Amino acid sequence: MTALLRPDDDVLLRHAAGLLDAGFSLVVETHLELSGASRALHAGFEALGGLLLEEAEPAPVDPAALNAALCAIEEDARPGRSVRAPRRPEMPEGFTLPRTLSRCDIGDWRWIAPGLRSCRVALPDAASRAFLLDIASGVRIPRHGHEGDEMTCVLRGSFIDGGTRYTPGCVAQAGAGVEHDIAVDSDIPCLCLIALAGRTLPRSWLGKAYQKFRDL
Amino acid sequence: MSCVDAERPALSPEEARALIAAIARDMDRGAFAALFAFYFPRVKAFLMRAGAAANVAEELAQETMLRVWRKAGAYDPAAGAVSTWIFVIARNLRIDRLRAEKNPQALDADPSDAPDAPPTGEAVVLNGERDARLRRALSALSPEQAMIVRLAFFEDRPHSEIAATLGIPLGTVKSRARLAVAHLRRHLEDLA
Numbered sequence: 001m002t003a004l005l006r007p008d009d010d011v012l013l014r015h016a017a018g019l020l021d022a023g024f025s026l027v028v029e030t031h032l033e034l035s036g037a038s039r040a041l042h043a044g045f046e047a048l049g050g051l052l053l054e055e056a057e058p059a060p061v062d063p064a065a066l067n068a069a070l071c072a073i074e075e076d077a078r079p080g081r082s083v084r085a086p087r088r089p090e091m092p093e094g095f096t097l098p099r100t101l102s103r104c105d106i107g108d109w110r111w112i113a114p115g116l117r118s119c120r121v122a123l124p125d126a127a128s129r130a131f132l133l134d135i136a137s138g139v140r141i142p143r144h145g146h147e148g149d150e151m152t153c154v155l156r157g158s159f160i161d162g163g164t165r166y167t168p169g170c171v172a173q174a175g176a177g178v179e180h181d182i183a184v185d186s187d188i189p190c191l192c193l194i195a196l197a198g199r200t201l202p203r204s205w206l207g208k209a210y211q212k213f214r215d216l
Numbered sequence: 217m218s219c220v221d222a223e224r225p226a227l228s229p230e231e232a233r234a235l236i237a238a239i240a241r242d243m244d245r246g247a248f249a250a251l252f253a254f255y256f257p258r259v260k261a262f263l264m265r266a267g268a269a270a271n272v273a274e275e276l277a278q279e280t281m282l283r284v285w286r287k288a289g290a291y292d293p294a295a296g297a298v299s300t301w302i303f304v305i306a307r308n309l310r311i312d313r314l315r316a317e318k319n320p321q322a323l324d325a326d327p328s329d330a331p332d333a334p335p336t337g338e339a340v341v342l343n344g345e346r347d348a349r350l351r352r353a354l355s356a357l358s359p360e361q362a363m364i365v366r367l368a369f370f371e372d373r374p375h376s377e378i379a380a381t382l383g384i385p386l387g388t389v390k391s392r393a394r395l396a397v398a399h400l401r402r403h404l405e406d407l408a
Contacts, residue, residue, distance in 0.1 A: 050301070062274060
């Protein structure tokens with residue numbers, strides 16, 4: 001576990017470039033919404049995209065493209081798309097989901113272990129998985145390793161990992177092979193958004209319970 | 217591949233802003249045509265480098281330009297340069313397309329196209345300054361580092377593949393990529 005409270009530069013760059021999978025994108029966007037720690041750098045990386053776009057070697061295009069665009073503009077009566085309200089389970093009282101997450105479908109709460117419940121966040125691609133984890137005050141999630149990258153953004157409450165305290169908006173990143181355990185130190189339960197690229201390798205019964213859920 | 221310092225863009229940031237303003241204010245089709253001439257082939261090039269087939273890239277570039285027309289009124293100069301705004305629109309459309317191909321039932325999330333800088337009165341000046349610094353930072357990179365940044369940014373190439381393309385060891389690519397990002401970051405943070 002690195003002691004960064006925000007995503008790695010590389011992750012921010014990949015998000016700005018549009019190259020991050022859906023789960024990690026969701027964590028990065030939630031982090032950008034809740035915390036100012038990465039906004040300037042991320043905006044800079046997006047500006048880099050703009051500069052690289054300006055200097056790109058122009059591709060050969062259909063000479064009729066401008067006309068087609070001008071015609072499309074003339075008949076620009078956009079049909080209203082029907083967007084249904086996302087479904088989601090009941091959230092802790094007094095807690096409002098960040099705007100980024102309120103656009104997602106979220107499954108029902110599932111019991112994992114005492115003081116630990118979770119729900120899946122539906123993602124538009126299958127390359128990663130995301131879920132909310134609600135951990136009661138004082139609960140520890142014992143050592144567990146990773147086959148792939150894991151990225152967590154705290155939404156409510158706080159936890160300690162490796163001597164570092166993570167509060168709402170903070171991001172914890174763990175790479176493949178890294179083992180860590182976390183302990184909730186806030187008076188209220190700690191609610192986190194977690195994205196995973198691989199499977200979690202449990203080292204204990206609680207970790208196993210955690211994995212049972214993850215395999216669902 | 218062109219070099220930042222060798223070739224000034226044919227459309228300055230100020231000119232681009234004025235064109236967007238003319239579209240927003242007067243639905244100025246001439247301004248749209250000028251913007252289209254500059255950006256359409258470049259957006260298509262970006263999408264093709266990101267892996268889209270030529271016809272898909274052309275279609276998405278077309279959609280990008282139409283969104284520029286429709287949303288010109290929502291463009292906020294305080295949030296970033298026009299090139300950044302158009303880049304973000306094209307990027308988001310590309311992501312939507314990729315996800316729709318994989319999962320046709322996906323909920324339309326309507327991602328915001330606004331770059332996420334805080335909109336303050338000074339932001340336009342600050343962003344202009346930042347972009348000028350970024351330009352200098354890019355041109356100050358060694359040709360190899362600049363190439364690595366472009367490959368990593370536009371083409372999602374794994375470092376191993378970049379190593380094979382450039383004929384240098386994987387470890388070297390990794391360390392130079394880190395250096396290049398750190399270099400850009402320093403230039404960005406001086407302003408933050």
